[in-house]
Amino acid sequence: MGGEEFCIVFGNSQSIFLQRLEALQKELNTIPTVILNNDIEYTVSIGVTHGDQDIHTLISNADKCLYQAKERGRNQIVVC
Numbered sequence: 001m002g003g004e005e006f007c008i009v010f011g012n013s014q015s016i017f018l019q020r021l022e023a024l025q026k027e028l029n030t031i032p033t034v035i036l037n038n039d040i041e042y043t044v045s046i047g048v049t050h051g052d053q054d055i056h057t058l059i060s061n062a063d064k065c066l067y068q069a070k071e072r073g074r075n076q077i078v079v080c
Contacts, residue, residue, distance in 0.1 A: 005066070007059060014050055014079075021046055021077055029075070043075035050079075 010017045025044050033040040047065025049058055061080065069076035 005063075007062070014048075018048065018077065018079070021048070025075065025077065045069035045074050046077040048077065048079045 025046070028042040028044050031042055033042070045066055047062045047067070047069055049061035049065055051058065051061075053061070065078040065080040068080065069078040072078070
């Protein structure tokens with residue numbers, strides 16, 4: 001994981017977790033920020049994975065999903 005990345009481990013159902021991620025994404029998009037008279041928009045790209053693999057494999061898979069989200073134009077949630 002890079003400096004702008006973090007990991008969340010969840011135990012809820014995937015659909016509930018995705019709803020929360022979508023709500024977070026929408027909330028970040030509404031934060032008004034102006035720096036040197038320039039409007040700044042926040043975006044968040046999210047990679048989600050699930051399964052019974054070890055933690056290292058799960059993180060690696062989520063990282064791949066994250067980069068797919070960025071390749072699709074950022075501000076995306078990708079599940080793989």
